[in-house]
Amino acid sequence: MLGSVSTLPQQPQRSPFSGHMVVCGDDALAQRLAVELRYVYGERVTLLLPPGRDPRRPELPLTQRGRAATLFGRMSAAMNRNLGNGGTGADGGSDGDTGAGVEAVRILEAAEPSDEAFEEAGVDTAAALALVYDDDERNIRAALTARRLNPRVRLVIRLYNRKLGQYLETLLDQAAAVAVPGLDPTALDTSTTVLSDADTAAPALAATALTGSSKVVQAEGLLLRAVERTPPRQGEVADPGLCTLALLSSTTHDPAGAEGSDSSGAEGPQLLPDQQSVAATTGRGTVVLEAVRDAAPDGPAPRMGGRSAPLSQIFSRRLRRSVLGVAAAVLGLAVASTLTTGEPPLHAMYLTLLDLFAMGDPAIEDSAARQVIQLLSGVAGLMLLPLLVAGVLEAFGSLRTASALRRPPRGLSGHVVLLGLGKIGTRVLVRLRELNIPVVCVEDDPAARGIPVARRLQVPVVLGDVTQEGVLEAAKIQRSRALLALTSSDTTNLEATLYARSVKPDLQVALRLFDDEFATAVYRTLRTAHPQGLTRSRSVSHLAAPSFAVAMMGRQILGAIPVERKVMLFAAIKVAGHPQLEGRTVEQAFRAGAWRVLALDATPPEDRHPDLTTAGPTSSDRPSGLIWDLHPGYVLRPEDRVVIAATRRGLAELLRRRRSLTHR
Numbered sequence: 001m002l003g004s005v006s007t008l009p010q011q012p013q014r015s016p017f018s019g020h021m022v023v024c025g026d027d028a029l030a031q032r033l034a035v036e037l038r039y040v041y042g043e044r045v046t047l048l049l050p051p052g053r054d055p056r057r058p059e060l061p062l063t064q065r066g067r068a069a070t071l072f073g074r075m076s077a078a079m080n081r082n083l084g085n086g087g088t089g090a091d092g093g094s095d096g097d098t099g100a101g102v103e104a105v106r107i108l109e110a111a112e113p114s115d116e117a118f119e120e121a122g123v124d125t126a127a128a129l130a131l132v133y134d135d136d137e138r139n140i141r142a143a144l145t146a147r148r149l150n151p152r153v154r155l156v157i158r159l160y161n162r163k164l165g166q167y168l169e170t171l172l173d174q175a176a177a178v179a180v181p182g183l184d185p186t187a188l189d190t191s192t193t194v195l196s197d198a199d200t201a202a203p204a205l206a207a208t209a210l211t212g213s214s215k216v217v218q219a220e221g222l223l224l225r226a227v228e229r230t231p232p233r234q235g236e237v238a239d240p241g242l243c244t245l246a247l248l249s250s251t252t253h254d255p256a257g258a259e260g261s262d263s264s265g266a267e268g269p270q271l272l273p274d275q276q277s278v279a280a281t282t283g284r285g286t287v288v289l290e291a292v293r294d295a296a297p298d299g300p301a302p303r304m305g306g307r308s309a310p311l312s313q314i315f316s317r318r319l320r321r322s323v324l325g326v327a328a329a330v331l332g333l334a335v336a337s338t339l340t341t342g343e344p345p346l347h348a349m350y351l352t353l354l355d356l357f358a359m360g361d362p363a364i365e366d367s368a369a370r371q372v373i374q375l376l377s378g379v380a381g382l383m384l385l386p387l388l389v390a391g392v393l394e395a396f397g398s399l400r401t402a403s404a405l406r407r408p409p410r411g412l413s414g415h416v417v418l419l420g421l422g423k424i425g426t427r428v429l430v431r432l433r434e435l436n437i438p439v440v441c442v443e444d445d446p447a448a449r450g451i452p453v454a455r456r457l458q459v460p461v462v463l464g465d466v467t468q469e470g471v472l473e474a475a476k477i478q479r480s481r482a483l484l485a486l487t488s489s490d491t492t493n494l495e496a497t498l499y500a501r502s503v504k505p506d507l508q509v510a511l512r513l514f515d516d517e518f519a520t521a522v523y524r525t526l527r528t529a530h531p532q533g534l535t536r537s538r539s540v541s542h543l544a545a546p547s548f549a550v551a552m553m554g555r556q557i558l559g560a561i562p563v564e565r566k567v568m569l570f571a572a573i574k575v576a577g578h579p580q581l582e583g584r585t586v587e588q589a590f591r592a593g594a595w596r597v598l599a600l601d602a603t604p605p606e607d608r609h610p611d612l613t614t615a616g617p618t619s620s621d622r623p624s625g626l627i628w629d630l631h632p633g634y635v636l637r638p639e640d641r642v643v644i645a646a647t648r649r650g651l652a653e654l655l656r657r658r659r660s661l662t663h664r
Helices: 028-039 063-084 115-121 136-149 162-179 185-189 197-210 275-280 317-341 345-356 368-401 423-434 451-456 490-503 516-529 540-552 648-655
Strands: 002-004 021-025 045-049 105-109 128-132 154-158 192-195 214-219 222-229 243-247 286-294 416-419 439-443 461-463 482-485 508-512 535-538 559-563 566-574 595-601 641-646
Touching (some): 021 115, 045 115, 105 115, 128 136, 136 162, 162 192, 192 197, 192 540, 197 508, 197 559, 214 559, 317 345, 345 368, 416 490, 423 439, 423 451, 451 461, 516 535, 540 648, 566 648, 595 648, 641 648
Parallel strands (some): 021 128, 128 154, 416 439, 508 535
Antiparallel strands (some): 002 105, 222 286, 566 641
């Protein structure tokens, strides 16, 4: 079935486009990605969704298709409103051709991404194909089919399994090289990209739960740290850090205000403002860049509980103390035997152990002291027997409970309560433990994806429905520092948040919400009812969609940070081929509301490693690494590689494909 935003005709037809983008998926990420490609990059998009109506239950509405059409219509209205108010897009960048009508968005329905569905979507003539189904196996099967139909198509695949993703990238790139001999190596490098929405969104979600203000991007050996700062008081001057990345909404610190989004207009957050805008604005918080530096390699996530010795995980403290007491008694008997009988210390210890295990001959003809020591050794042996039995039982019990989930310990406080151990929750859990933040998880499915991870990290888990009374209390919500509601249901996240706030009004809350309008209403209500508690709402698909969109353009971003309900991107790009950067000074290259050059990779091009901050062998007199304190007058050369902060529209302008008029 074929559809568009304005009308949804029922007759199937072959795609009228070539060089277009095809997005296949079954959840919110597919819809967000289609919006990103169409309304930010100005690309023609075909969206392939599963049928919205269940044949066994024909009374149900067309959920997937209707939701996508509603989202496209809402975005189109917002774009037309923004364009009519000054020719700028949602992020403040140039509008390009994104207002060129909505007829270029097509909605198809197919139960499976089969050959027939791909043919109707025009995969054989498409420039890029995104496979973002929630099921890894379906994405893999679809990728193999698409590579067979069109060896030149750029594939962007959503996979949760990182190792499998690396193998799949290599396999599909090899298939493209064999099918198209002489393929450009540059095109081959970007022919297959495997991404994970969980990996993309987890750092931002973890940082939100941690403090609500710290934002960290760590990728390719690079660490960028930004922080939210409240408006300065009268007479105070705000610390600009390295640079000001954003001005927060004018209502951010108003209890009745709301987090700004793409449709907030002038009252919403301003990304990458110039110095004049920052100086002229009063009463607004800021997001400033604090550091750009090389990142330490990631280590394994630490376990909770503070137990490091293997014996402490098997035997109880009381049993270990009892064993030490018996050992001290044996040592004392050996010393007494040496002093009373004159035996060498080793021989005295040997005789004492024989007596301990009832293996020695009776000391009938020996001195009275020797006989007394033998009797005491026998008594010590009787004490050793129950200790051995207790040790065996405790070891067996430890092995049996090793696979059991830990319960929240008594006295736990200052922890983060994490709701949901699906794909997103699992990645956030690992990230929080890497930061040494104590966590208590709540999950209603004993077979959830993150249960084994929580068991391995020895993180306490409460099994139960979070909407049921007593579940959050079992997670010690009244003594926690923050609540992260990351289930896939907006209503469940909201219900858990409201109940948690009733228990602890000043609790810091970050909840996962898809719809911007719903998030605005929730934010305003929570801020009004509980002004002393920090509230944040985030959409995983909104955080992840820019990474997938950039990959479909043949590039990759370093990371993204949320600024209220907007997203700021960080990318490393080569200056060559970008007239907006090449031959300009750093100051001239800055475009307010679009992009800003943050750092320069000073490593000579011939010594550069694929990782951004890793250089090959260089002589001691040649510069290498990142230069983040660039002089405003430095002229960017074609061979330079720079790290930029950009809005979605700004990065789209830098990466936008050059298309012929026949493709418009």
